[in-house]
Amino acid sequence: MEIPLESYTQRREELLSRVRKILIDRLHVRRAPDEIDPDTSLFLSGLGLDSVDMVELVIACEAEFGVRIRSGTAGRARLRTLNNVVDFVISEEEKSRGA
Amino acid sequence: MSSRNAEVVVTGAGAVSAIGIGCGPLLSSLDEGRDGIRPITRFSTHPFSVNLGATVPDDWLRGLSPQYSSDSDLCFDFARIALTEALWQAGLEGDGRDQFKTALVVGTSLGDLKNQHHRLASRLAGHFGFKGPAITISTACSSSNNAIGLARDLLDGFADVVVAGGADVLSLEAFAGFHALGVLSPAKCAPFSRPAGTTLGEGAGFLVLERAADAACRGAPPLAAVSGYGLSADAFHETSPDPSGGGVARAIQMAILDAGLAPGEIGYVNAHGSGTANNDAVEWLALQRVFGAGAGGIPVSSSKGHLGHCQGAAGVLEALCVLLLMPRQSVPPTLHHRGVRPRCPEDPVASDRPRPHPYRHAACLNSGFGGANAALILSTSSSPRPVRAARPVEIMGLGAVAGHGLNLSELGKAIEDPEFDQPMPAYEIDRVIPNVDPRGLDPATRHLIAAAALALGDAGIAVRGPLKERAGLVIGTTRLSSQSAGEFYRSIAERGPGSCSPLAFARITLNAPAGSCSKALMLKGPTSTLTSGPGSGLGAVLYAATMIANWESVDLVLAAGVDEADSSAGGLTEGAGCIALAPAGKFPVPPGRERAVLAGFGIAGPEDLSAALGQAFAMAGILPDSVDLIFGSADDKSVLEHFFGRPSQKLPRLSCRKLCRGDEAATSALDFIAAALVIRSGESRAALVVGGGRPCATYAAILTGWRS
Numbered sequence: 001m002e003i004p005l006e007s008y009t010q011r012r013e014e015l016l017s018r019v020r021k022i023l024i025d026r027l028h029v030r031r032a033p034d035e036i037d038p039d040t041s042l043f044l045s046g047l048g049l050d051s052v053d054m055v056e057l058v059i060a061c062e063a064e065f066g067v068r069i070r071s072g073t074a075g076r077a078r079l080r081t082l083n084n085v086v087d088f089v090i091s092e093e094e095k096s097r098g099a
Numbered sequence: 100m101s102s103r104n105a106e107v108v109v110t111g112a113g114a115v116s117a118i119g120i121g122c123g124p125l126l127s128s129l130d131e132g133r134d135g136i137r138p139i140t141r142f143s144t145h146p147f148s149v150n151l152g153a154t155v156p157d158d159w160l161r162g163l164s165p166q167y168s169s170d171s172d173l174c175f176d177f178a179r180i181a182l183t184e185a186l187w188q189a190g191l192e193g194d195g196r197d198q199f200k201t202a203l204v205v206g207t208s209l210g211d212l213k214n215q216h217h218r219l220a221s222r223l224a225g226h227f228g229f230k231g232p233a234i235t236i237s238t239a240c241s242s243s244n245n246a247i248g249l250a251r252d253l254l255d256g257f258a259d260v261v262v263a264g265g266a267d268v269l270s271l272e273a274f275a276g277f278h279a280l281g282v283l284s285p286a287k288c289a290p291f292s293r294p295a296g297t298t299l300g301e302g303a304g305f306l307v308l309e310r311a312a313d314a315a316c317r318g319a320p321p322l323a324a325v326s327g328y329g330l331s332a333d334a335f336h337e338t339s340p341d342p343s344g345g346g347v348a349r350a351i352q353m354a355i356l357d358a359g360l361a362p363g364e365i366g367y368v369n370a371h372g373s374g375t376a377n378n379d380a381v382e383w384l385a386l387q388r389v390f391g392a393g394a395g396g397i398p399v400s401s402s403k404g405h406l407g408h409c410q411g412a413a414g415v416l417e418a419l420c421v422l423l424l425m426p427r428q429s430v431p432p433t434l435h436h437r438g439v440r441p442r443c444p445e446d447p448v449a450s451d452r453p454r455p456h457p458y459r460h461a462a463c464l465n466s467g468f469g470g471a472n473a474a475l476i477l478s479t480s481s482s483p484r485p486v487r488a489a490r491p492v493e494i495m496g497l498g499a500v501a502g503h504g505l506n507l508s509e510l511g512k513a514i515e516d517p518e519f520d521q522p523m524p525a526y527e528i529d530r531v532i533p534n535v536d537p538r539g540l541d542p543a544t545r546h547l548i549a550a551a552a553l554a555l556g557d558a559g560i561a562v563r564g565p566l567k568e569r570a571g572l573v574i575g576t577t578r579l580s581s582q583s584a585g586e587f588y589r590s591i592a593e594r595g596p597g598s599c600s601p602l603a604f605a606r607i608t609l610n611a612p613a614g615s616c617s618k619a620l621m622l623k624g625p626t627s628t629l630t631s632g633p634g635s636g637l638g639a640v641l642y643a644a645t646m647i648a649n650w651e652s653v654d655l656v657l658a659a660g661v662d663e664a665d666s667s668a669g670g671l672t673e674g675a676g677c678i679a680l681a682p683a684g685k686f687p688v689p690p691g692r693e694r695a696v697l698a699g700f701g702i703a704g705p706e707d708l709s710a711a712l713g714q715a716f717a718m719a720g721i722l723p724d725s726v727d728l729i730f731g732s733a734d735d736k737s738v739l740e741h742f743f744g745r746p747s748q749k750l751p752r753l754s755c756r757k758l759c760r761g762d763e764a765a766t767s768a769l770d771f772i773a774a775a776l777v778i779r780s781g782e783s784r785a786a787l788v789v790g791g792g793r794p795c796a797t798y799a800a801i802l803t804g805w806r807s
Contacts, residue, residue, distance in 0.1 A: 059601065
C-alpha cells in the first residue's frame with residue numbers, strides 16, 4: 001500500500017525532531033535542534049559520536065519508537081546520518097504494518 | 100624511614116565467590132575444573148538476552164548470615180566473611196596486635212550502590228576493630244589490584260599489617276549496564292576463545308600483607324611475596340581499551356620495574372582476560388609489546404572462566420587463584436577454552452586442570468572502565484626490593500575551582516576574608532581548555548578537568564611527547580556525580596533495565612572523572628581514584644607523592660580532590676583543587692616563586708591525628724616549632740596542643756571550607772593549595788595541612804621551601 005506523500009513527509013519531520021531530541025537530551029549533543037542537519041555524519045567529523053554513543057542511540061530509539069534495531073551490527077552500520085536513522089525506523093514500521 | 104622499601108609478603112587470604120566460600124573450595128574448583136557460573140535467580144533476567152552470572156547462591160550465605168535485605172548487606176557480608184578467613188589464616192584473628200597499626204584497603208567498583216563507597220571500608224574497620232587508615236580504591240574492574248598495591252605502599256611506614264582486597268555484588272544495575280554495552284556472553288565466559296563476551300560475577304577476596312621481617316618474627320609462614328605493582332591510564336575512552344595495547348603494557352612495565360625484575364623473569368601471566376573481543380586482543384598486543392618474541396613462551400590464562408568477572412573483586416580473587424597454585428608450581432588454566440580466537444595469547448593454558456609449570460614471578464593484570472590498568476607482581480618468595488632513596492616531592496602547580504572562581508590569587512583573598520560566602524560561579528569548560536569536548540561531561544568531571552588544566556598552566560608544564568606516559572593522575576572524591584547517577588537511574592525507570600543508558604552507566608564508576616581527565620590532558624601514567632570520605636583530596640595528594648617517591652618512571656602526577664554537590668545525599672561541597680607534583684628539581688620553576696616541597700606526610704587512622712602528625716614531622720625532619728600556619732579542619736585540639744605546646748587558639752589556622760561549602764574531598768585539596776601558596780610566596784617557612792578524620796583516615800602534610 002502506498003503511503004500518501006503528505007503524511008509521509010509529516011511523519012519524517014516528526015521522527016527527525018524526536019531523534020534530534022534524543023541526540024540533545026540523551027547523548028548531550030551541544031547543538032540547537034535546527035543546527036543538526038539530517039545529512040550530517042553522526043560520527044567523528046560530524047556530531048562526533050563514538051561506538052558507545054551509537055549503542056545509546058539505538059537503545060533510546062528502540063524505546064522511543066518501539067522498533068528493534070539491535071538485531072545485528074549490519075543494521076547499526078547503516079545508521080550513518082540522522083536521515084538514515086529515520087529511514088530505518090520508517091522501514092521497520094512499514095515492515096511491521098505489512099506483517 | 101627505616102621501613103622503606105621493605106619486602107612485603109602475604110600471610111593470610113580469604114575468598115567468597117560463586118565457586119564457594121573460602122580458599123579451600125576455590126582451590127578444589129581449580130583442581131576439578133568447576134566454575135561458579137549459573138542462571139541468575141536474585142533478580143529477573145527477563146528483560147535481558149542473557150541470564151548467566153557467577154553469583155553466590157543465596158542459601159550459602161543464609162547458612163553464614165541469617166538475614167540480609169539488600170545489596171549493601173550482601174557486599175558487607177562477602178567482605179566480612181573473606182576478611183575473617185584471611186585474618187584467621189594469618190593467625191591475627193585475636194586482638195593482641197596494635198590495632199592503630201592495622202590498615203584496611205578495599206577495592207570496589209560500584210560498592211553497594213545505595214551508600215557512598217567509603218562506607219563499606221569504615222563499616223568493616225569498625226566490625227574488626229581496625230584503627231589504622233581505611234582507604235577505598237575505586238578504579239572500576241582494576242580496583243582490588245590497585246588496592247593491594249596501595250597496601251604495599253602503606254607498609255612503608257604507615258602501618259604494620261594491611262588487610263587489602265575487594266568486594267562487589269552482581270546487582271541488577273551492574274548487569275543492566277554491562278548488558279546495554281553489549282559485552283555479556285550468551286554462554287559461559289570463555290576467555291581467548293568463543294563465543295566472545297564476558298559473564299559478570301561477584302564476591303570478595305582479602306589478603307593480609309605484612310613486611311617479611313615482621314612475618315618471620317612472629318613465625319607466620321608467607322604464602323607469597325608482593326614484589327611490585329604498576330598502574331596506568333589508557334587516556335582513550337570511557338569503556339573501550341586503548342587499541343594499541345600501550346595502556347596495559349605501561350602498567351606491566353611499571354610493575355616489573357617496581358619489582359626490580361627484567362621482563363624475562365616473569366614466568367606466568369594471569370590476564371584480565373574478560374572474554375570480550377576488544378579486551379582480549381588488546382591484552383595480547385600489550386603482552387607482545389612487553390615480552391617481545393618471548394610472549395609466546397609464557398603461559399597466559401584468565402580465571403574468569405571459573406569466577407566470572409567479579410568487577411572490583413576480580414583482581415584479588417584472580418591473584419588468589421595464582422597464590423593458591425604457586426606453592427605447587429602450577430598455573431591456573433583458562434576454563435571453557437574451546438578453539439582459538441584470533442589475536443589472542445599463543446599459550447592460553449587451555450584446559451580444565453592446573454598445569455605444572457616452574458616459575459618464580461607471576462604478573463596479574465586487570466583493566467577497568469575509564470582506562471584504569473593495574474598490574475601486580477607476585478613471587479614465590481620475597482627477594483629484596485631494589486633500595487631507592489625516596490625522591491623529594493616538589494609542588495609545581497596549583498589549580499582551584501570553587502567559590503572564589505578559577506583564579507588562584509582570588510583564592511588567597513577569599514580564604515582570609517571572614518565574610519566570604521559565594522557559590523561557585525558558572526564557567527564554560529571549553530574556555531578553560533579549548534580542545535576538550537564538553538559533551539556529556541558531568542559537573543564533577545568538568546571541575547576536575549578545569550582544576551587539572553589550571554594546575555598544569557600554573558606549573559608552566561605542557562604534557563606532550565614522552566612526558567605523556569610519565570604523567571599520572573590521582574583523584575580523591577566522596578561520591579558519584581549526582582547528574583550521571585540520576586541519568587542512569589532515570590533511564591532504568593523510564594525505559595526498563597533492559598534498555599538502561601550505556602553512556603550513563605560508563606559514568607557511574609567513581610573513577611569516571613579521572614578517566615575523562617586523563618583523556619582530556621593526555622595523562623597516560625599511573626592513575627588511581629581513592630575515597631576515604633572527608634579528606635579524600637589530601638589522601639590523593641599523599642598517594643601521588645608516594646608514586647613519585649617510589650616510581651622512577653614517573654615525572655609528574657596531578658593529584659586532585661573533587662566534589663559535586665548532591666543535596667539528596669546531604670553533601671553540599673562543590674569544587675575541585677588540583678596539585679601538580681614532581682620530583683624536586685625536575686622542572687624549572689616560573690620566576691618570582693619560591694620552590695615548595697612536600698617535606699613530610701602521615702597517613703593514620705580516623706582517630707589518630709597524633710600518629711599522622713608524628714609520621715609527618717619525622718619524615719620532614721623538622722620540629723613542630725618551625726610551623727607558622729595550619730590549614731585544614733582537623734578538630735582534635737588536644738592533639739594539636741600536645742604537638743605545638745601552646746593553646747590551639749593561638750595557632751593561626753585557616754580552612755577552605757567556606758570556598759566549597761562543605762568539608763569533603765575538594766576541601767582538603769584546596770587547603771593544601773592554600774598552604775602551597777603561602778610557602779611559594781615566601782610568607783611562611785613551613786605550613787601544616789591536616790585533613791580527614793572520622794570515619795576512615797587522617798592525613799597530615801608538611802610543606803616547606805626548598806633550595807637545591
